[in-house]
Amino acid sequence: MFQRLPDTATAADFTVEVDGTTCAARAGDTVAxxxxxxxxxxxxxxxxxxxxxxxxxxxxxxxxxxxxxxGLPSQQGCLVQVRPGMRIKRQNGRPEIAP
Ligand code: FES
Incomplete structure (x- = not known):
């Protein structure tokens, strides 16, 4: 459904982990x-x-x-830029609150 614009459709810069699966990402991409x-x-x-x-x-x-x-819950994915090796998890329901 979503695609990069033709002028930015080059190879990924690095990978991040999304729910345990490796995903391609580019510098400047947001988590969302x-x-x-x-x-x-x-x-x-x-x-x-x-x-x-x-x-x-x-x-x-x-x-x-x-x-x-x-490991930090409830982060706004549209405001966080990805970094190499970042671990991202989708939230299903209420996030755990640290003691
Ligand atoms: S999509 Fe992130 S706050 Fe609306």
């Missing part, structure tokens, strides 16, 4: 963009109903893109 490009399911599931959710605004307003990044 990588998840949309991966295209294998919702970005998270609603805390209340479990309904599938996905990034909507891509500018930090709607909070539909919350994911776990390197």
């Amino acid at each position: 963009a990588v998840l949309l490009m991966a295209g294998d399911g919702p970005m998270r599931r609603s805390v209340v109903s479990g309904a599938p959710r996905a990034a909507y605004c891509m500018m930090g307003v709607c909070f539909e893109c919350l994911v776990e990044v390197d």
Whole structure:
């Protein structure tokens, strides 16, 4: 569904881990963009109903893109740039709260 623009469709710069699977990424990509490009399911599931959710605004307003990044839950994926080796997890329902 999502594709890079032709002038940016070159090889990946590095990889990140999404739910245990290796995913290609480029410097400057956001976590939300990588998840949309991966295209294998919702970005998270609603805390209340479990309904599938996905990034909507891509500018930090709607909070539909919350994911776990390197062990930190509820990070706005559209505002976080990927780094080599980053570990990203989709959130299913309520995230764990650190004691
Ligand atoms: S997509 Fe709306 S806050 Fe991230």
